[in-house]
Amino acid sequence: MTTKTAIELRSISKAYGPAGNQEYALRDATLDVVRGEVLMLMGPSGSGKTTLLSIMGCILKPTSGSITVAGHDVSGLSERALGRIRLDNLGYIFQEYNLFPTLNVLENVMVALDLRGYTRRRARETAMKTLADVGLDDKAQVKPGTMSGGQKQRLAIARALAGSPQVILADEPTAALDSVNGQQVMELMHSLAKRGDRAVVVVTHDPRTVDFADRIVTIEDGLLHPQPQDGAKAPERKP
Template sequence: MTRKKSAAPAAKENKPKPKPEPVLSATNIVKELGRGAGTVMALKGVDLRLVPGELTLLMGPSGSGKTTLLSILGCIMTPTSGELTVAGTKTAGLSPDELAVLRRDHIGFIFQSYNLFPTLSALENVRIALDVRGQKGYEAARRCEEVLREVGLGHRLRNFPGNLSGGEQQRVAVARAIVSSPSIVLADEPTAALDGENGNAVMELLARIAHEQGRSVLAVTHDPRTLPYADRVVRIEDGLIVGEERRPEGLDAPEITDLTKRRKAHA
């Protein structure tokens, strides 16, 4: 597995740290889409582990299976085969409602198009994430305000998405994703719709969430501007993890340390 090999050089150069337990573990994930002759194998046996305190980028060309993998890791889609464990719970055999509970309790989502509710204010958009968890009332409202201030939107609480810039909307989405303190944050192309400045601001925010709050953040992206913020870059091609790069401590950008041609191995 690439992960072990890529981690090794960094470990040699730096003082060894205790290895954190993964909060999400995917083993040999296969996903077939469609039926019959039109079946497409979107994922062909993916292994991936996410640990707390790390911002991981999942990069790859269009159609490589990034979003499918993200959907499976987020318990939104179920794999055709393979094993997924989220916060110690194996997802195999869980009903859609049980998967929803798993998402609710452990996963925060950030979407490319923000997916904010246009009829709700910034504060209400964040509150709804707590409301679906049954957290209501003053405490919930106070918590939402606090998180919106953390992402720099303390002055925009009552504004509706239509009155916010793209960057501000994505920050509301980030606040919505983290307000319930999930252990995993999954982001789908978080900077794709943003200009450079706003994209950097959002990536800084995600890196802070990973490093300061100890969450595991996985961002699907093909935006090279995001690389400086990553602790780890996982590359996917044609439904396979083809490489993993880990940033050695002290470096600003990830350095390619290993590329395992899983596709060749499969061939």
């Protein structure tokens, strides 16, 4: 693994069902995820995209193969050890935001920092800085229920950024957003990869996001098909 490689997958397969009658969600997947890039996983429903993302995120264990996250071979680790790997190295963004409705914006980000053992003061300072990075520092005291879909997704991104993870994993982050908010969210994620030297992995069906990809991997029937990519530049936002 090179210093730029955040996640390394080797011959990963995931099967369900009893031996002799298994169905494969993922077959012999080999892939490196590199810091500083936006990697998009695309393909039809049921192709294995979310399975692959869950394995990258140490949420789902593969049936066979090996995975290395931030230099750590996570194959065979206990759930407790995997939890530490997730906290230290990975941030997650979901289509449904998964925010805490009874907490304000600042508190939603601070929760992630509390889990990492930050003091209250340090968590507050770090959370405010992270909110400023996504343009939400003026919303620190409001509840998520009063925010637009685009603002909620930026808050979800801020929470994923808490603790400065090497990798951001996003599952359909623009699916619930209109074209303007979807583009703004992807511009932000592209910027996070480039400025923060992070790997950003996006599972998406949304063709509007393609221009933001440095690499695209198509998945069909559990098989990976990398596409050649010249390297993306965030397109100009239309007024």
